[in-house]
Amino acid sequence: MRYRETQARKRMSDRFWSKVENSSGASCWQWLGYVNDQGYGCFDIRWNGKRRTGHAPRIAWELRRGPIPEAMHVLHHCDNPGCCNVSHLFIGDNAINIADKVAKGRQVKGERNGNHKLTWDDIDWIHVYANQLGWPNSLLAECHGVDPSVISNVLCGRRWHYPRSNDDRPQW
Numbered sequence: 001m002r003y004r005e006t007q008a009r010k011r012m013s014d015r016f017w018s019k020v021e022n023s024s025g026a027s028c029w030q031w032l033g034y035v036n037d038q039g040y041g042c043f044d045i046r047w048n049g050k051r052r053t054g055h056a057p058r059i060a061w062e063l064r065r066g067p068i069p070e071a072m073h074v075l076h077h078c079d080n081p082g083c084c085n086v087s088h089l090f091i092g093d094n095a096i097n098i099a100d101k102v103a104k105g106r107q108v109k110g111e112r113n114g115n116h117k118l119t120w121d122d123i124d125w126i127h128v129y130a131n132q133l134g135w136p137n138s139l140l141a142e143c144h145g146v147d148p149s150v151i152s153n154v155l156c157g158r159r160w161h162y163p164r165s166n167d168d169r170p171q172w
């Protein structure tokens with residue numbers, strides 16, 4: 001990773017952790033920024049003036065533990081969706097995610113929508129984050145509300161030929 005990208009990632013990391021309340025030892029590290037209607041922290045990621053929203057517990061995991069394997073979810077041992085303490089988080093596949101939600105009496109909603117429309121703006125952003133910052137497909141998919149397979153298709157140019165030509169229009 002080049003110096004400039006390393007610096008960009010460090011700035012993002014600093015900004016991220018400044019929104020987490022983690023002075024309280026072993027307990028939950030509460031997200032202090034915006035939370036969605038399910039209580040999950042939302043973190044704006046900016047690159048070249050573009051802005052996307054990421055899932056705070058996933059970003060916490062990425063920053064502290066490393067890439068989340070494709071199609072895996074970051075789940076809470078503590079059942080506090082606003083918590084970003086990585087020692088309270090664990091990785092699980094979709095079946096574990098659903099079982100965990102059922103066990104905790106939470107509704108399964110807000111699942112990824114494979115038909116979500118991507119714009120060329122999104123495509124640019126995906127290429128930058130994947131190729132220059134090394135973000136995994138799972139996290140990119142999370143930020144865009146699509147399935148990781150959609151991100152794979154974007155990156156290998158199956159759906160979108162990149163770089164784009166002028167007469168191309170985004171389609172999905």
Ligand SMILES: [Zn+2]
Pocket residue numbers: 027028029078079080083084085088
């Ligand atoms: Zn917690």
